[in-house]
Amino acid sequence: MVIFAPIFIVLFLFVAWKMYSPSTRNCRWRLNRALNKDGKTYQRCVTCGVEVMTEDGAPPKVCLAGQAEPQD
Numbered sequence: 513m514v515i516f517a518p519i520f521i522v523l524f525l526f527v528a529w530k531m532y533s534p535s536t537r538n539c540r541w542r543l544n545r546a547l548n549k550d551g552k553t554y555q556r557c558v559t560c561g562v563e564v565m566t567e568d569g570a571p572p573k574v575c576l577a578g579q580a581e582p583q584d
């Protein structure tokens with residue numbers, strides 16, 4: 513079991529790095545009601561330029577940069 517310890521340490525550091533990375537922390541979501549569609553709320557991160565359509569109108573809790581291709 514000792515051999516698994518480094519794996520958990522790396523996993524913990526990875527999660528901590530993802531949670532506290534500047535790119536995520538600096539995310540600022542702006543909604544634009546003019547671009548709402550099908551009951552979804554248009555949101556755009558002014559920091560990384562990612563655009564998303566959210567169901568509940570609340571901004572994403574994590575930065576979606578890297579998961580979605582920027583429009584421009």
Ligand SMILES: [Zn+2]
Pocket residue numbers: 535536538539540557558559560561562575576577
């Ligand atoms: Zn962002």
